[in-house]
Amino acid sequence: MNDYQDILHLPHHESQTHPRMSMTERAAQFSPFAALSGYDDAVEETERLTETFRERSEEEESRLNEITASLIRQMEQHPGFHPEVRIEYFEPDERKEGGAYRMREGQLRFIDPVAGTLEFTDRTKIRLDLLRSLEEKMIKASKAITDCGA
Secondary structure, X not given: OOOOOOOOOOOOOOOOOOOOOOHHHHHHHOOOOOOOOOHHHHHHXXXXXXXXXXXXXXHHHHHHHHHHHHHHHHHHHOOOOOOEEEEEEEEEOOXXXXXXXXXXXEXXXXXXXXXXXXXXXXXXXXXXXXXXXXXXOHHHHHHHHHHOOO
16 A cells, blocks of 8 residues: 555645746756866866976077077168068966977067067067077068168
8 A cells, every 4th residue: 555645646836935946947956066166177277288498509599699690680781671580489388387389470570689589560579588499581581671672
């Protein structure tokens, strides 16, 4: 015999003070939740890899100094000339030790050896001590010198 026979067929109770919940709202009560807020972000940050900065060799340092000096001379001799270059530089990570090596191409606006920066025509500045390589794109550069009236 069933102990609940007497209430089995009674109408479902409807509250007079609380409106009936939608199925979505009821389901949300039982959905998983993050017991430790920020934990997933912390794990993700820990898993994110960074590279270490590689010191330049004397040969690399000398080559970069030669190219930098050559570009400074060209820009001084031809005002308004903005040589096209390709660089590889280290970008330090803002949140953890290390960073990433990036490539960038564009026209140089200015090289400031005192401040230790080079600046592109879009005003982006890169520290000279973070350069890994600096390459002048000769074809466009020689055409640009000719266009400047040299």
